[in-house]
């Protein structure tokens with residue numbers, strides 16, 4: 001590495017990115033951390049600039065900072081740590097997701113044809129097959145922050161409170177490019193004609209309809225549910241993409257198991273062939289596939305693989321897990337297998 005690259009100025013330039021992002025999103029804590037890091041990097045070489053920067057970034061009271069304070073607790077601001085490489089997906093789903101990302105990366109070309117990238121996406125499918133994992137990957141691939149909505153505070157007990165919270169959230173999400181993620185979307189997007197408090201549910205759905213119309217295309221509105229049938233039909237129609245994450249067949253399970261049992265994850269062992277056997281067990285979700293593979297890896301470390309056969313082949317049938325009194329101990333045969341003792 002050259003001296004120029006190692007210089008304090010070089011370090012300060014890199015730190016400009018988190019500073020600008022924190023200012024954009026109105027986050028005083030991150031602003032002061034990033035600013036202090038820059039100040040320490042340039043204090044010796046540019047003392048006057050350092051002093052001015054410290055004064056400029058101290059006690060910011062911009063409109064965005066005020067808005068960010070209002071949405072505190074409604075949304076969790078995250079940097080997604082993985083891209084598509086971390087998610088095992090059917091080829092068609094992956095292709096669709098890559099096409100969505102491409103629209104966003106080529107937004108300027110679309111704009112010259114008076115078009116915006118499509119940005120309202122609903123992921124649905126049975127639990128444990130990667131909806132949340134994929135949502136994070138989409139944010140990572142777009143290179144934007146991942147704003148995870150927290151229902152605890154969003155759903156207010158007072159009349160109209162949920163609506164006001166939704167408005168604030170949308171105003172904040174329109175600040176700059178981001179993914180706004182609403183997991184378990186059925187909680188707010190339930191059919192207006194179902195459920196208990198029909199009046200309030202109707203108001204919330206109507207408001208979501210307006211929000212979905214108004215939200216700028218710089219914000220990807222990403223919702224996930226495993227109860228697609230409960231979602232209001234008018235809301236469903238507002239999504240540009242409704243993507244099913246199907247329950248995994250043998251091929252996908254094998255692919256997922258092969259990754260989890262890759263020799264790089266089992267130093268000194270090669271159990272990659274077991275992927276086939278894991279896939280043949282017909283587990284319900286990729287979550288279960290991943291968990292079983294992790295048990296196998298743990299067993300390799302703790303018992304030199306002594307319980308792998310039991311984990312895979314000799315899975316006792318439901319009858320075999322009856323205790324002496326004839327009482328069934330566990331419904332799931334895997335759960336009866338003891339965790340290897342450390």
Ligand SMILES: Nc1ncnc2c1ncn2[C@@H]1O[C@H](COP(=O)(O)OP(=O)(O)OP(=O)(O)O)[C@@H](O)[C@H]1O
Nearest residue numbers: 086087088127128129130131132133226286287290
């Ligand atoms: N497609 C996948 N690729 C890789 N790992 C997966 C996949 N699906 C599930 N997993 C594993 O299972 C865990 C749970 O997956 P995830 O939370 O994304 O499922 P989900 O579809 O969002 O489930 P839910 O409907 O319960 O919210 C992941 O953290 C990962 O370890």
Ligand SMILES: [Mg+2]
Nearest residue numbers: 131132183224
């Ligand atoms: Mg999920």
